[in-house]
Amino acid sequence: MGELRRFMRVETGLFVSGIAVSGFLAFNRMSWAVLFLAMAAFFSSAAIYSYNHRNDTAEDLVNNRKINRFASGRKGACIILFFISASFFCSLFLSSFSFAVYAASLLSGMLYSAFRIKRLYFVKNLYTGFAFSLVFLMGETASAFSYEMLGYLPVPFLSGIVLNLLGDIRGYEGDRAAGLKTLPVMLGVEKSGYVLQAAVWSLALLALYYSVFISIIPFMALLSFFLARHDMKITRACILLSFATMPLFIMVIRWI
Numbered sequence: 681m682g683e684l685r686r687f688m689r690v691e692t693g694l695f696v697s698g699i700a701v702s703g704f705l706a707f708n709r710m711s712w713a714v715l716f717l718a719m720a721a722f723f724s725s726a727a728i729y730s731y732n733h734r735n736d737t738a739e740d741l742v743n744n745r746k747i748n749r750f751a752s753g754r755k756g757a758c759i760i761l762f763f764i765s766a767s768f769f770c771s772l773f774l775s776s777f778s779f780a781v782y783a784a785s786l787l788s789g790m791l792y793s794a795f796r797i798k799r800l801y802f803v804k805n806l807y808t809g810f811a812f813s814l815v816f817l818m819g820e821t822a823s824a825f826s827y828e829m830l831g832y833l834p835v836p837f838l839s840g841i842v843l844n845l846l847g848d849i850r851g852y853e854g855d856r857a858a859g860l861k862t863l864p865v866m867l868g869v870e871k872s873g874y875v876l877q878a879a880v881w882s883l884a885l886l887a888l889y890y891s892v893f894i895s896i897i898p899f900m901a902l903l904s905f906f907l908a909r910h911d912m913k914i915t916r917a918c919i920l921l922s923f924a925t926m927p928l929f930i931m932v933i934r935w936i
Contacts, residue, residue, distance in 0.1 A: 687733055687756070688726035688763065691920050695843070696725035696815055698923035699836050703819025705930040706892045707829055716773035717822050720782055721815055723767035728789030730760045778821040785814040799860055805844045812840030835893050836923075838883045842903075843919050845876050850912050873907060880904050895929035896922040 700721035704714050734756060764786070771782040788811050791797070797804045816836035820829040848855065848862040852869055855862045864872040884900040887893035899922035906914040 684759075687730050687759070689729040690726075691924075692729060692843075693722040693725040694924045695920040695922075696812075697722045698926055699812060699815045699839070700819035701927040702892075702923060702930060703816040703829075703832075703836075704822050705819075705927055706832070707820045707826075708823045711823070713773055713822050716770040717778075717819055720767045720770035720774065721818065723763045723770065724782065724786045724789070727760055727763035727767060727786065728792070730756065730763060731790055732793040734760075734793075774818070774822045775824065777825045778818050778823075781814055781818040781821060785811060785818060788814065802863060805841045805848070805863065808844035809837040809840035812843075813837040832890055832892070835883065835886050835890055838879060838886060839896075839919070839923060842876065842879050842883060843916075845872065845879065846907075846912070846916055846919060849873065849876065850916070876907060877904055880907070892930060893926070895926050 697718045701714055701718050704717055708714075767782070767786065771779050774782065788807070792804070792807060792811070797807050813833040813836050816833060817829065820832070845863060849864050849869055849872055852862070852864045856865045863875065867875070880900050880903055884897050887896050887900070899918045903915050903918035903922075906918065
């Protein structure tokens with residue numbers, strides 16, 4: 681069960697669902713559509729990260745000292761197909777615009793692994809930021825679309841960069857052994873840490889400007905603190921919890 685959880689990255693799926701639901705709650709009236717949105721986002725995230733596992737076996741062997749048993753063979757492929765099917769079914773209950781964004785998000789995530797985008801210096805970080813922006817937009821447009829929604833996308837975009845860069849720092853040894861050109865491999869872990877700190881505080885300032893995101897500021901402060909202490913496990917938990925808990929904050933604000 682533990683290997684399946686790691687294969688699909690449950691905690692990251694909850695983070696992605698939080699991004700989508702936050703977008704929904706910021707621009708839509710509460711409805712049953714939010715449940716289908718959350719499941720579509722979660723299962724598409726599970727599909728993308730599961731597929732990524734099957735393409736990152738060389739790095740995982742160095743970083744984790746073993747390869748996830750679902751990362752090869754028919755069982756893992758069937759699980760990925762199930763996640764894709766489940767996300768597709770849930771997305772059918774969203775607006776046509778939101779469905780199109782969902783399809784673009786899922787496709788971009790699959791292409792990320794299929795074409796090994798992580799081999800492209802810094803492009804992978806920007807690519808991930810773009811993918812997370814699509815997830816937020818999918819939530820925003822679950823009922824309808826307005827141009828005002830686009831102004832909020834820098835926050836999920838930068839959140840994606842922060843999470844991806846943190847993953848690069850944590851996976852430095854494996855990426856270097858595999859010959860990948862991530863930021864830590866090119867600049868070193870220490871300098872990449874400074875870049876990450878700058879991105880974290882930029883994200884906190886953006887959240888202050890767009891008040892709907894203000895609940896992530898304490899998480900960014902904690903993230904910065906534990907990053908400086910080189911506690912990568914808690915640092916990662918801070919960024920994941922920031923958006924995973926945001927829907928609760930937005931609901932409380934709207935209820936008040």
